[in-house]
Amino acid sequence: MAIDFDAIRNKLNQLSGNNSRRNTMWRPEEGGEATVRLMSFPDNDGQPFKELWFYYNIGNNPGLLAPYQFGKPDPIKELINKLRDEGSKESYELAKKLYPKMRSYAPVVVRGEEDKGVRLWSFGKTVYQSLLNIMLDEDYGDITDPFEGRDVKVTCTKAPGRQWATTEVRPRGKQGLLNEDKKQAKVWLDSMPNLDDMYELKSYDELEKIVNDWLNGDDVTDNIGTSRSPAIVSQPKVNETSSATTKYASLDDAFADLEDL
Numbered sequence: 001m002a003i004d005f006d007a008i009r010n011k012l013n014q015l016s017g018n019n020s021r022r023n024t025m026w027r028p029e030e031g032g033e034a035t036v037r038l039m040s041f042p043d044n045d046g047q048p049f050k051e052l053w054f055y056y057n058i059g060n061n062p063g064l065l066a067p068y069q070f071g072k073p074d075p076i077k078e079l080i081n082k083l084r085d086e087g088s089k090e091s092y093e094l095a096k097k098l099y100p101k102m103r104s105y106a107p108v109v110v111r112g113e114e115d116k117g118v119r120l121w122s123f124g125k126t127v128y129q130s131l132l133n134i135m136l137d138e139d140y141g142d143i144t145d146p147f148e149g150r151d152v153k154v155t156c157t158k159a160p161g162r163q164w165a166t167t168e169v170r171p172r173g174k175q176g177l178l179n180e181d182k183k184q185a186k187v188w189l190d191s192m193p194n195l196d197d198m199y200e201l202k203s204y205d206e207l208e209k210i211v212n213d214w215l216n217g218d219d220v221t222d223n224i225g226t227s228r229s230p231a232i233v234s235q236p237k238v239n240e241t242s243s244a245t246t247k248y249a250s251l252d253d254a255f256a257d258l259e260d261l
Contacts, residue, residue, distance in 0.1 A: 024193045026108055026119040028156040030165045035151050037178055038131070039107040039118065039192065040144040048135070050127070050195055053100040059214040065201045066100045074199075075208040076100075081206050098211075104128040106144075107192040109178070111151060118188050120195065123167065130169050140171050146178035146185055 010015050040048040055076050068074040075216070076098060081097035084181040108121040131152075142201055143150045151172045159167040179185040 003204075011060045023116075026110060026121050028154045028167055030156050030158055033153060033155040034039070035111040035153055035172060036121070037109045037111065037149065037151050038144045038179070039109070039146070039189070040142075041107065041192065048142075049104050051101050051102055051104050052195070052199070054136075055100050058098070061210060063103075064207065064210065065199050067201060067204070067207070071202065073204050075204055077210050079211060094252055099188065105195055106131075109188060114179075117141075118192050120193050120198065127169055128166050132170070134171055143171055146189060148175045148177065149197060150175055194241055 026036075038048070041050050042246055044050060051064040053069045055061075055066055056063045058064060058076075064076075066074060066077065068077045077100075080095045080098050083091040083098075102125060103122050103125070103160070104127075106121050106123075107118050109118055110116065131143075134152075140150060143152060152168045153172050155170075156165050156167045157168075177185065178188065
């Protein structure tokens with residue numbers, strides 16, 4: 001049988017970390033600023049950026065993809081609905097802690113780091129709203145257009161006394177090309193990372209076991225549950241729930257860990 005050298009290269013890249021999420025994702029550094037060029041995902045129902053919903057701070061997991069967004073059975077969503085139906089204050093508070101959080105994603109080329117190619121920038125609701133408002137401003141329009149778009153200045157600062165940093169975005173200068181070299185621009189447009197490859201969608205049984213272990217104060221995740229029944233609703237100890245939900249000071253911290261895996 002002939003050797004598949006492309007398969008060998010892919011395996012070597014995996015072993016060396018060249019295809020790792022850390023190399024694919026970009027995030028602004030605290031206390032710094034960067035100039036980036038945002039790009040739009042193709043075939044995304046006319047939306048420039050993509051959204052994913054995660055459950056986070058459940059046990060030792062920085063982020064868990066929510067299956068319901070893909071039309072799949074979701075034990076954590078079932079648990080949330082059951083807790084809301086119970087109607088007690090304790091159940092309501094626990095349900096709130098389990099609600100999924102949205103992260104948005106944009107393909108991005110960082111100016112000065114063009115040799116690293118197209119990467120993915122993950123950001124929260126505030127930055128997402130700011131970018132969409134810029135695009136709706138007739139003075140700027142589609143900042144992701146490869147011919148008439150604009151670079152964006154990204155500033156990440158942490159004010160004294162604040163728990164986490166704040167990221168601000170502002171369009172820069174005049175309209176311009178994604179790259180003056182049309183061939184390189186096409187390479188970038190054709191080589192956007194596949195967001196679907198970045199995160200693992202766990203099975204119903206895996207998620208059921210994770211949430212039940214968390215509720216019972218047992219975060220061991222070596223074994224996968226086999227029951228297909230709805231997640232067991234048992235009230236966790238107050239201290240255990242508190243420590244789990246405060247492991248990360250912000251969503252950015254949680255997803256920084258998730259992106260480094």
